[in-house]
Amino acid sequence: MSENAKDEAVAIPAQSDGTQSEAAGTATLAEDAAPGEVLLKVTGLQKHFPIKKGLLQRQVGAVRAVDGIDFEVKAGETLGVVGESGCGKSTMGRLITRLLEPTAGKVEFQGKDITHLGVGGMRPLRRDVQMIFQDPYSSLNPRHTIGTIISAPFHLQGVEPEGGVKKEVQRLLSVVGLNPEHYNRYPHEFSGGQRQRIGIARALALNPKLVVADEPVSALDVSIQAQVVNLLDDLQQELGLTYVIIAHDLSVVRHVSDRIAVMYLGKIMELADRDLIYKTPMHPYTKALMSAVPIPDPSRKSAKSERILLKGDVPSPIAPPSGCRFHTRCWKATQICTTTEPPLKELRPGQQVACHHPENFEDQAPQDVVLLSDAKEAAELVSEKALADSAATSAAVAAEVESDEADEAEAERTKDAGAAEDTEATEDTGSGDKPGAEAAEVAESADGADEEPPAKGKPGKPGKSGK
Numbered sequence: 001m002s003e004n005a006k007d008e009a010v011a012i013p014a015q016s017d018g019t020q021s022e023a024a025g026t027a028t029l030a031e032d033a034a035p036g037e038v039l040l041k042v043t044g045l046q047k048h049f050p051i052k053k054g055l056l057q058r059q060v061g062a063v064r065a066v067d068g069i070d071f072e073v074k075a076g077e078t079l080g081v082v083g084e085s086g087c088g089k090s091t092m093g094r095l096i097t098r099l100l101e102p103t104a105g106k107v108e109f110q111g112k113d114i115t116h117l118g119v120g121g122m123r124p125l126r127r128d129v130q131m132i133f134q135d136p137y138s139s140l141n142p143r144h145t146i147g148t149i150i151s152a153p154f155h156l157q158g159v160e161p162e163g164g165v166k167k168e169v170q171r172l173l174s175v176v177g178l179n180p181e182h183y184n185r186y187p188h189e190f191s192g193g194q195r196q197r198i199g200i201a202r203a204l205a206l207n208p209k210l211v212v213a214d215e216p217v218s219a220l221d222v223s224i225q226a227q228v229v230n231l232l233d234d235l236q237q238e239l240g241l242t243y244v245i246i247a248h249d250l251s252v253v254r255h256v257s258d259r260i261a262v263m264y265l266g267k268i269m270e271l272a273d274r275d276l277i278y279k280t281p282m283h284p285y286t287k288a289l290m291s292a293v294p295i296p297d298p299s300r301k302s303a304k305s306e307r308i309l310l311k312g313d314v315p316s317p318i319a320p321p322s323g324c325r326f327h328t329r330c331w332k333a334t335q336i337c338t339t340t341e342p343p344l345k346e347l348r349p350g351q352q353v354a355c356h357h358p359e360n361f362e363d364q365a366p367q368d369v370v371l372l373s374d375a376k377e378a379a380e381l382v383s384e385k386a387l388a389d390s391a392a393t394s395a396a397v398a399a400e401v402e403s404d405e406a407d408e409a410e411a412e413r414t415k416d417a418g419a420a421e422d423t424e425a426t427e428d429t430g431s432g433d434k435p436g437a438e439a440a441e442v443a444e445s446a447d448g449a450d451e452e453p454p455a456k457g458k459p460g461k462p463g464k465s466g467k
């Protein structure tokens with residue numbers, strides 16, 4: 001973030017200050033949850049996408065994208081959600097932001113059941129819950145200036161921030177480390193990292209309480225990923241935001257999450273405090289995911305001597321395996337795993353696991369010790385050397401994210417020296433300018449209506465700190 005942005009951040013009252021909200025005539029859904037109180041509660045949440053065939057479009061099956069998940073998110077915390085492609089992460093994100101209607105289950109925000117709220121009922125909630133989308137190339141309308149894009153929420157809600165919309169949008173640009181003078185530029189004039197910053201500014205316009213970020217950095221180059229992750233972290237510190245951050249990359253969520261949920265085929269396999277999940281993963285699937293992440297942590301080095309490569313494809317979510325749905329790829333699977341679904345239960349304080357034979361804990365089905373014949377073939381162990389050889393993107397991200405803030409400050413000083421051009425110059429190194437015009441149009445018309453939230457009269461203000 002630039003010095004400019006930091007100055008702005010200091011000059012602006014914090015999120016808890018309700019002045020602007022009152023000035024704008026907006027009402028909050030409920031009393032703000034105090035840090036540590038449950039902000040979002042999800043119970044038995046399901047989303048089954050129907051599969052229809054024939055002239056009569058009869059339903060012949062369903063994609064069980066999210067198939068009964070339970071979790072809570074506390075105010076001020078970051079919940080990371082990881083899992084392989086297609087396991088239902090994005091669907092879960094869209095369910096909790098109510099961009100999708102659940103098939104079953106319950107979503108509560110600040111104690112209020114919002115599962116089936118209509119458009120009108122959702123209006124106040126839209127101010128409080130925002131989403132940042134994965135692809136910075138397709139989530140911004142290429143025909144709109146960034147000023148128009150970021151000011152849209154204010155217009156949609158009829159909110160006039162103190163000092164006017166333009167001034168507020170420029171402040172938001174500063175907050176996310178962009179040059180306020182670029183208000184009239186178009187998305188294609190920005191690099192990928194800068195576009196993601198624009199998406200973040202748009203999400204912050206309404207001063208939300210909960211931000212769901214769906215793979216916010218996966219489309220970006222490694223060095224830019226670290227900048228955006230740090231920005232999200234700084235904004236959380238400054239604004240007291242609560243995050244649900246979805247990612248493929250465990251090294252990304254590791255640095256920003258307080259707790260981590262591991263998903264597989266529409267279910268949560270393990271949900272635990274960040275340190276527990278990294279030091280003593282209990283679910284075999286978590287262990288396999290973890291072993292694939294090279295982490296420059298000497299304390300873990302001794303514990304991890306091999307990499308677990310899961311064999312076979314992820315089964316179809318149309319017909320997930322019986323019992324434990326990981327049993328077709330689990331090297332510990334026994335008979336009970338094929339017939340009885342293990343419940344997600346707290347086996348250790350702060351660590352919930354759905355497994356009959358967890359790692360680092362007593363067996364939950366000790367009588368059922370005979371491995372399935374397939375189980376022995378389900379995973380391959382790779383040596384530490386091979387693991388070291390393959391250490392690439394995630395390790396680089398980890399190193400970047402952890403890098404000294406002094407480097408950042410130095411870079412920012414350099415940027416400021418370059419005045420108006422600086423921000424762009426810094427990020428242009430990494431992301432390239434893929435076009436994405438038509439895609440962007442589609443995305444914004446598809447998502448925009450719901451994403452562009454209703455504005456709250458008090459916009460966010462940034463600052464610099466660190467987790």
Ligand SMILES: Nc1ncnc2c1ncn2[C@@H]1O[C@H](COP(=O)(O)OP(=O)(O)OP(=O)(O)O)[C@@H](O)[C@H]1O
Nearest residue numbers: 049063064065084085086087088089090091092317
């Ligand atoms: N609108 C839809 N209609 C039918 N099926 C869908 C729809 N959206 C998602 N799915 C299916 O639901 C499953 C979960 O998709 P989702 O996008 O939530 O996965 P994901 O974990 O976000 O994957 P990725 O990491 O690739 O983004 C997939 O099998 C997907 O094909």
Ligand code: SF4
Nearest residue numbers: 324327330337355356
């Ligand atoms: S041991 Fe059984 S219950 Fe545990 S993850 Fe493997 S298949 Fe599932």
Ligand SMILES: [Mg+2]
Nearest residue numbers: 089090091214
């Ligand atoms: Mg996704």
